[in-house]
Amino acid sequence: MATSRHLLAILLTLIPHLVYSNSSNGFFYQELLNGNGNGEIHFNGVKLHVESEVQSVFAVRGSNVTLPCRYWYDPVLNTPRKIRVKWSWLPPSEEHESDVLVAIGHKHRSYGEFKDRAHLQQLHPGQISLLLTDVRLKDSGRYRCEVIDGLEDESATVDLELRGVVFPYQPPHGRYHLTFQAAQKACAEQDSAVATFDQLFSAWQDGLDWCNAGWLADGTVQYPITQPRQPCGGLSMAAGVRSYGFRHRHLHRYDVFCFSSSLRGRVYFLEHPEKLNFTEAAEACREDGGHIATVGQLFAAWKFMRLDRCDAGWLADGSVRYPISYPRANCGPSEPGVRSFGFPSPHHKHGVYCYSSQ
Numbered sequence: 088m089a090t091s092r093h094l095l096a097i098l099l100t101l102i103p104h105l106v107y108s109n110s111s112n113g114f115f116y117q118e119l120l121n122g123n124g125n126g127e128i129h130f131n132g133v134k135l136h137v138e139s140e141v142q143s144v145f146a147v148r149g150s151n152v153t154l155p156c157r158y159w160y161d162p163v164l165n166t167p168r169k170i171r172v173k174w175s176w177l178p179p180s181e182e183h184e185s186d187v188l189v190a191i192g193h194k195h196r197s198y199g200e201f202k203d204r205a206h207l208q209q210l211h212p213g214q215i216s217l218l219l220t221d222v223r224l225k226d227s228g229r230y231r232c233e234v235i236d237g238l239e240d241e242s243a244t245v246d247l248e249l250r251g252v253v254f255p256y257q258p259p260h261g262r263y264h265l266t267f268q269a270a271q272k273a274c275a276e277q278d279s280a281v282a283t284f285d286q287l288f289s290a291w292q293d294g295l296d297w298c299n300a301g302w303l304a305d306g307t308v309q310y311p312i313t314q315p316r317q318p319c320g321g322l323s324m325a326a327g328v329r330s331y332g333f334r335h336r337h338l339h340r341y342d343v344f345c346f347s348s349s350l351r352g353r354v355y356f357l358e359h360p361e362k363l364n365f366t367e368a369a370e371a372c373r374e375d376g377g378h379i380a381t382v383g384q385l386f387a388a389w390k391f392m393r394l395d396r397c398d399a400g401w402l403a404d405g406s407v408r409y410p411i412s413y414p415r416a417n418c419g420p421s422e423p424g425v426r427s428f429g430f431p432s433p434h435h436k437h438g439v440y441c442y443s444s445q
């Protein structure tokens with residue numbers, strides 16, 4: 088009760104016009120104003136504020152990231168109050184938040200995908216930032232930082248955006264074969280995740296143009312066009328990310344847009360005396376201490392390490408591609424990109440791209 092008497096003292100000196108009320112638990116409480124939705128509440132004339140100084144934080148896969156958040160009381164309290172801090176996460180394409188971390192005093196607990204990766208950073212009073220280690224592709228989304236003081240709580244949000252690369256993906260058996268679930272599996276096998284709309288949109292801003300429709304993480308099907316043209320919806324349709332809307336996740340089949348981010352380790356073209364069929368290629372990478380690279384790994388190396396090699400090579404899914412960062416004669420179009428020869432017969436002879444975690 089010392090705390091409430093203390094608050095009452097503050098209150099009576101600062102806000103003489105406050106109405107005095109007697110609540111059932113004997114604890115004095117009077118809401119002066121309705122919270123303005125901006126992370127503040129009022130009790131006994133003391134306001135609790137919760138704020139993140141930034142709207143968005145950017146990260147790459149595998150890095151550690153801090154999502155800033157802090158709280159304070161106005162006027163300043165001399166007696167610390169026992170509060171609960173809760174961080175939750177709203178994935179970009181879902182409606183339900185999930186718990187990331189709950190902390191009371193110096194004890195905290197993290198949940199689900201965030202277990203052992205989420206920590207509270209409290210370097211100075213009022214700081215309740217979230218430290219997330221080993222960021223994963225699926226960590227992007229909106230994070231809510233919430234302070235619970237007695238019956239009241241206030242919160243602020245901060246968005247985590249991953250830097251990465253979006254690539255359209257079509258499986259070996261051809262165009263428009265993937266249900267939503269098969270699309271998720273196809274991206275996962277390429278060391279990537281189904282892209283979100285925001286990720287596809289920013290890839291389109293960077294020039295991605297693709298005339299086949301693909302699944303996105305929210306269950307919509309879309310395709311990005313920078314150069315309107317006849318076979319892709321016609322000349323009268325504006326450039327943009329064009330949407331077929333939500334499609335049936337089990338009945339409808341499309342390609343998919345996958346998203347990959349930076350990777351630990353490296354991707355390299357294997358120096359080998361002769362060209363190899365697909366089986367030999369996979370074996371040669373193993374003998375070299377690694378494994379045959381996935382499509383997502385090749386895109387990540389192209390995007391983040393500027394991998395540039397004008398030699399076609401096998402990849403794990405049976406496709407043959409090569410990465411060009413510095414376009415030049417006889418190495419494909421004048422734009423940088425990962426060039427594809429599709430899925431040749433596995434007995435054809437090519438080079439190979441390997442991945443090594445070292």
Ligand SMILES: *[C@@H]1O[C@H](CO)[C@@H](O)[C@H](O)[C@H]1NC(C)=O
Pocket residue numbers: 107109
């Ligand atoms: C508050 O409630 C207590 C117990 O119900 C009562 O004794 C007291 O007079 C009340 N005070 C006011 C200001 O209403």
Ligand SMILES: *[C@@H]1O[C@H](CO)[C@@H](O)[C@H](O)[C@H]1NC(C)=O
Pocket residue numbers: 149150151220221
């Ligand atoms: C992230 O933090 C962990 C634990 O503090 C540390 O072991 C690791 O090296 C850090 N990773 C990076 C990429 O800084």
Ligand SMILES: *[C@@H]1O[C@H](CO)[C@@H](O)[C@H](O)[C@H]1NC(C)=O
Pocket residue numbers: 364365366367433434435
């Ligand atoms: C690749 O070549 C080896 C012989 O070096 C052969 O045994 C294997 O069947 C070939 N694989 C394919 C897919 O052609």
